[in-house]
Amino acid sequence: MIEFHSVSKQYPDGTLAVREVSLQVPPRQTTVLVGSSGSGKTTLLRMVNRMVDPSAGRVTIDGDDVAGTDAVKLRRGIGYVMQNSGLLPHRTVAANIATVPLLRGWKRHDARERALELMDTVGLDRSLADRYPGQLSGGQQQRVGVARGLAVDPNILLMDEPFGAVDPLVRRELQEELLRLQRELGKTVLFVTHDIDEAFLLGDRVVILREGGEIVQIGTPAEILASPADGFVADFVGADRGRRALHVQEVDGRSLVVDADGRPAGVLAR
Numbered sequence: 001m002i003e004f005h006s007v008s009k010q011y012p013d014g015t016l017a018v019r020e021v022s023l024q025v026p027p028r029q030t031t032v033l034v035g036s037s038g039s040g041k042t043t044l045l046r047m048v049n050r051m052v053d054p055s056a057g058r059v060t061i062d063g064d065d066v067a068g069t070d071a072v073k074l075r076r077g078i079g080y081v082m083q084n085s086g087l088l089p090h091r092t093v094a095a096n097i098a099t100v101p102l103l104r105g106w107k108r109h110d111a112r113e114r115a116l117e118l119m120d121t122v123g124l125d126r127s128l129a130d131r132y133p134g135q136l137s138g139g140q141q142q143r144v145g146v147a148r149g150l151a152v153d154p155n156i157l158l159m160d161e162p163f164g165a166v167d168p169l170v171r172r173e174l175q176e177e178l179l180r181l182q183r184e185l186g187k188t189v190l191f192v193t194h195d196i197d198e199a200f201l202l203g204d205r206v207v208i209l210r211e212g213g214e215i216v217q218i219g220t221p222a223e224i225l226a227s228p229a230d231g232f233v234a235d236f237v238g239a240d241r242g243r244r245a246l247h248v249q250e251v252d253g254r255s256l257v258v259d260a261d262g263r264p265a266g267v268l269a270r
């Protein structure tokens with residue numbers, strides 16, 4: 001279990017990004033940090049693998065303070081998937097996925113085999129193994145990013161807006177894929193997004209943050225929807241619900257359910 005014990009982060013320029021956050025991230029579940037831009041989500045996430053060190057408080061993994069662990073070693077044991085995939089452009093797909101296993105001293109052949117297996121896991125055709133990231137679609141690149149995050153079979157997977165940069169249909173596909181993967185793999189996933197719909201879809205637990213890095217509410221999606229903690233949460237949840245209100249549209253004699261952006265959500269049975 002990952003635990004944040006009253007952590008704060010003040011950056012050198014004085015910005016207080018996170019203010020006394022205490023949070024438990026249960027194992028083998030997906031916990032989603034959601035909040036508007038600047039609410040400290042990324043800062044919190046990066047405290048887990050020591051890309052950011054807290055100014056006060058501490059983060060523990062299974063009771064051990066991460067501050068006492070070598071940062072490089074820590075990062076090699078925790079999967080990290082970011083927006084825009086963060087792939088190395090001059091390395092092939094297989095080499096990108098195998099980056100950390102190779103750093104950990106795996107034999108080249110074993111690392112490639114592992115990369116190919118992971119391509120199967122995330123739904124990428126093996127024929128793409130020797131392409132470069134620039135030769136893939138945005139959605140395929142994100143899948144490579146997820147495969148790379150899983151490459152060392154980490155218990156913990158940190159995901160920072162991993163599907164933020166792809167179009168809505170591909171995004172939906174990647175979300176479904178993550179749900180499937182998580183059912184199979186049961187990792188401890190800490191996921192950052194500013195999209196409340198994504199948070200409710202993916203999160204077993206959802207943590208709502210306010211600007212200034214303060215937790216406003218923690219709960220299951222149903223709990224938060226049923227009883228928002230305050231006006232801020234009600235607005236955050238409710239405004240989006242309203243914007244995405246579903247309605248029925250007749251297209252070619254069929255009844256399509258579409259959201260407020262005109263995106264189809266399903267077809268009504270007759």
Ligand SMILES: Nc1ncnc2c1ncn2[C@@H]1O[C@H](COP(=O)(O)OP(=O)(O)OP(=O)(O)O)[C@@H](O)[C@H]1O
Pocket residue numbers: 011012013015016017035036037038039040041042043044194
């Ligand atoms: N290296 C830094 N130096 C100074 N301020 C920073 C630094 N990194 C982040 N901040 C500030 O800290 C606050 C929280 O940033 P953070 O990236 O954690 O928020 P976020 O919720 O992930 O936002 P976003 O959704 O826009 O990525 C912001 O005000 C940001 O400008």
